[in-house]
Amino acid sequence: MTECVAQIVERTLQKRPMVHSITNNVTVNDCANIILAAGGSAIMAQDEREVAEITSRSDALSLNMGALRAQEAMLLSAHAAKRRKRPVILDPVAAGASRLRGEMCARLLEAGLVSVVRGNASEVWALMTGAQHTLGVEVNALDQVTEQNLSESARRVSLFSRETGAVVLLSGALDIVSDGKCTAVLRGGSEMMRRITGAGCMLTSLTAAYCGANPENLFEAAVAASGVMKTCGELAYRRVCEEMEGTASFRTRLIDAVSMLTGSDLAAKLRVQIL
Numbered sequence: 001m002t003e004c005v006a007q008i009v010e011r012t013l014q015k016r017p018m019v020h021s022i023t024n025n026v027t028v029n030d031c032a033n034i035i036l037a038a039g040g041s042a043i044m045a046q047d048e049r050e051v052a053e054i055t056s057r058s059d060a061l062s063l064n065m066g067a068l069r070a071q072e073a074m075l076l077s078a079h080a081a082k083r084r085k086r087p088v089i090l091d092p093v094a095a096g097a098s099r100l101r102g103e104m105c106a107r108l109l110e111a112g113l114v115s116v117v118r119g120n121a122s123e124v125w126a127l128m129t130g131a132q133h134t135l136g137v138e139v140n141a142l143d144q145v146t147e148q149n150l151s152e153s154a155r156r157v158s159l160f161s162r163e164t165g166a167v168v169l170l171s172g173a174l175d176i177v178s179d180g181k182c183t184a185v186l187r188g189g190s191e192m193m194r195r196i197t198g199a200g201c202m203l204t205s206l207t208a209a210y211c212g213a214n215p216e217n218l219f220e221a222a223v224a225a226s227g228v229m230k231t232c233g234e235l236a237y238r239r240v241c242e243e244m245e246g247t248a249s250f251r252t253r254l255i256d257a258v259s260m261l262t263g264s265d266l267a268a269k270l271r272v273q274i275l
């Protein structure tokens with residue numbers, strides 16, 4: 001797995017995948033920058049008159065529900081991606097916070113338009129049960145994956161993957177990645193990742209870049225994205241501690257770390273457990 005993940009990172013730097021994102025206006029710039037840091041190219045477009053064309057020329061599509069608008073554009077793009085066999089990555093931001101968000105995610109999932117779901121625990125559990133788990137974009141503490149509930153959480157993530165046919169990347173203090181057959185757990189990262197907005201959106205964008213360059217290996221690409229973000233979170237945290245800096249610098253250092261990381265750096269640092 002470690003060797004494969006290192007190759008995914010290197011292949012992304014070589015192939016420069018184009019990622020089309022229809023995303024929120026809060027973290028859009030960080031999403032574009034992390035895609036570039038990983039070696040990809042970014043294009044954000046959401047007018048219905050151009051999205052299908054743009055998706056058709058892209059290597060991956062990222063759909064983020066953060067400040068949900070442009071639903072027709074999302075559907076047009078998702079269908080265009082499916083026709084071209086391009087991966088579609090869904091970030092179900094605050095899926096349990098409103099009916100509109102939950103229904104839009106369900107519509108994409110039920111139509112088989114989603115290749116990878118990347119969300120926090122409250123978002124993934126909300127998609128699975130339809131229940132309202134969180135009012136905002138942040139995880140509800142009661143939903144979080146811990147060492148104590150890890151095996152039950154992993155079982156649920158695997159079940160959700162089989163139900164939807166999508167790879168699922170549930171992030172938090174522990175990340176779980178499953179394709180329904182194989183399930184991986186990644187530890188590490190930094191608590192500071194929760195003190196900036198957009199670490200999750202950036203992880204979704206990174207997943208899209210790695211999937212775009214490695215469409216045959218979506219599970220491994222999602223593990224790569226999780227591993228890179230955990231590793232770079234640690235590197236960025238070390239930098240801000242050394243320099244006595246705060247959260248705004250951490251956000252910059254996180255993108256810096258992704259831009260400097262090679263496949264072999266990742267292979268040396270990656271901590272992944274296959275369940």
Ligand SMILES: Nc1ncnc2c1ncn2[C@@H]1O[C@H](COP(=O)(O)OP(=O)(O)OP(=O)(O)O)[C@@H](O)[C@H]1O
Pocket residue numbers: 093119120121137138139171172173174175188189190191193194196197198199200201202203226229230233
């Ligand atoms: N307590 C923690 N310790 C270490 N890493 C964490 C912790 N919480 C989150 N992370 C990491 O932060 C990144 C974002 O995950 P998170 O689950 O917080 O996304 P999110 O809730 O969708 O965030 P947002 O919507 O603000 O962008 C992931 O790489 C995850 O591994």
Ligand SMILES: Cc1ncsc1CCO
Pocket residue numbers: 024026027065066067093137197198200201
């Ligand atoms: C704060 C916020 N609101 C909608 S999207 C977003 C960014 C984190 O998901």
Ligand SMILES: [Mg+2]
Pocket residue numbers: 093094120137200201
């Ligand atoms: Mg989020």
